[in-house]
Amino acid sequence: VRQRLAQKIEDDPRFALVKMLNAGSVAKGTALSTIGDMDVAVYVKAAAAPDEERALIAWLRDRLKETYSKLDDDQFVACDHCVKLIFRTSSYVDIDVVPVLYEGEADNVGYLIVHDTGERVHTSISRHVDFIRKRKQAIPDDFAQVVRFCKWWAGCQKQLDADFRLKSFIVELICAHLADTGSVFSDYTEAMSSFFLHIAKTGLRERIAFTDYYPASSLPDATGTPIEIFDPVNADNNVAATYSTTERDRIVAAATEALEAIADASYATTKARAVEDWQVVFGPSFKS
């Protein structure tokens, strides 16, 4: 898919699409094996694209149709904030194409249309990949594995409660904060406990931020939003800005329950009891 676009751009340098980058968990190496969709970001010449979002997505779909002219019309689906490319031949992967409005900035910085909310944020997905890669290098294997466990837990909560919200990027940033502040990752029980304890203890009321790409002094004063977890790339972008107090408290309650279950499991005198406890964390598919 990327090669075909690269060819199209080479053939027609005036084409409104600039490049395609892997975004999301496959690029970061934190995908679950059950992943449904792959994320790619398509960089779009900002001046050539419509401003209004529905028009932008429809426009992007048409540009993708021009690029992949061998695919059928119904393989391109304009969704709320992305275009889905549907491949009937592959067993599991659809590709979600999110637009980044781009004006030639370095390090792939542009205005990303965030997949789930449609917010426009000035950021760089490739810097996010580097940010996660750095933590993976500091804690080989275990960092990514613990992220996957925590994402699995969040997925289970979503299955139990359709209103539960906790996006993968936020899980990764909480794990990165724990990694940067010396939490143990090699013992998975301890690592999971640290993740839940952090959420339970702070109530997610403590700001999380990083200094990889800007100094702490660039961060704003308290913004008044229930959760503050800042984009490592842009100090003005609170990744959790759209979460309500109710949504925050739901996360805290679920984390508290998981923490208690793990503690109970460590004192359990039968394996059956311990498995039951861990099912609170990982859902009914968890087996001994």
Ligand SMILES: Nc1ncnc2c1ncn2[C@@H]1O[C@H](COP(=O)(O)OP(=O)(O)OP(=O)(O)O)[C@@H](O)[C@H]1O
């Ligand atoms: N609010 C945001 N601000 C800045 N970048 C964001 C924001 N939300 C998502 N991103 C970017 O989108 C990427 C994808 O994040 P997202 O949480 O949607 O899923 P993911 O990492 O692909 O995980 P999975 O698909 O397994 O749930 C992030 O790595 C980040 O680069």
Ligand SMILES: [Mg+2]
């Ligand atoms: Mg994804």
